[in-house]
Amino acid sequence: RGPEWSAVMQWTSSDNSTEKEKIQLRIMGLPKEAHVLDLFCGTGKMYEGAYKNRAASYKGIDNAKVHDAAICQIMNNVDFVRKNDISKYNYFDLDAYGSPWGLMYLILRKLNTGEITMIVTDGLAMHQKANSQVTKFVSATERVPRTMKLPGINRFYVDMFATMLLDIKKRTGWETYEAKYFNNSRETVYYWLLKMRKQEKTRG
Numbered sequence: 001r002g003p004e005w006s007a008v009m010q011w012t013s014s015d016n017s018t019e020k021e022k023i024q025l026r027i028m029g030l031p032k033e034a035h036v037l038d039l040f041c042g043t044g045k046m047y048e049g050a051y052k053n054r055a056a057s058y059k060g061i062d063n064a065k066v067h068d069a070a071i072c073q074i075m076n077n078v079d080f081v082r083k084n085d086i087s088k089y090n091y092f093d094l095d096a097y098g099s100p101w102g103l104m105y106l107i108l109r110k111l112n113t114g115e116i117t118m119i120v121t122d123g124l125a126m127h128q129k130a131n132s133q134v135t136k137f138v139s140a141t142e143r144v145p146r147t148m149k150l151p152g153i154n155r156f157y158v159d160m161f162a163t164m165l166l167d168i169k170k171r172t173g174w175e176t177y178e179a180k181y182f183n184n185s186r187e188t189v190y191y192w193l194l195k196m197r198k199q200e201k202t203r204g
Contacts, residue, residue, distance in 0.1 A: 023049035029117045029193040030054055037089040039077040043067050081106050093119045108172040113198045120192040174198045
């Protein structure tokens with residue numbers, strides 16, 4: 001059985017700068033006790049709008065600029081995930097704008113069992129719209145050659161995203177049981193709220 005899908009809102013901006021809807025999506029996804037790892041924390045707009053006074057704990061990571069040195073750290077986010085215990089977090093914010101998939105796989109391979117929330121900004125559709133080129137992840141999950149160009153491939157973005165979530169389940173055991181999203185007016189950037197879970201394997 002696949003996840004429960006729903007498009008939660010539409011907006012009219014054409015880039016990654018509109019804040020209101022992104023903040024709403026994050027608040028919508030907060031569990032009762034959220035321990036947030038914000039891996040693209042930047043200037044702290046999402047922290048101020050969504051996490052401050054709502055999250056039980058918060059850690060921000062960014063490789064260029066952080067908004068509060070007391071709760072954030074300047075560091076490459078991939079290095080942070082690789083070198084640190086991330087099991088204490090249950091809410092992961094990946095506002096990457098480009099491709100979040102490598103970091104997603106890394107996080108999920110490190111985590112054992114339980115329930116988590118992921119906020120993902122995905123610019124794959126923008127890449128697809130620009131040159132119709134099949135990316136590494138799409139090639140692997142959809143089983144099409146990397147060298148192939150498919151005009152109009154961006155029209156199938158949501159379906160391909162669903163296939164990639166199924167691939168995540170197969171490779172890591174993490175199942176997406178709820179997925180909400182919205183996109184910009186050009187349908188080049190998608191914003192996702194993913195509820196995921198992984199159960200302990202039962203011994204037969």
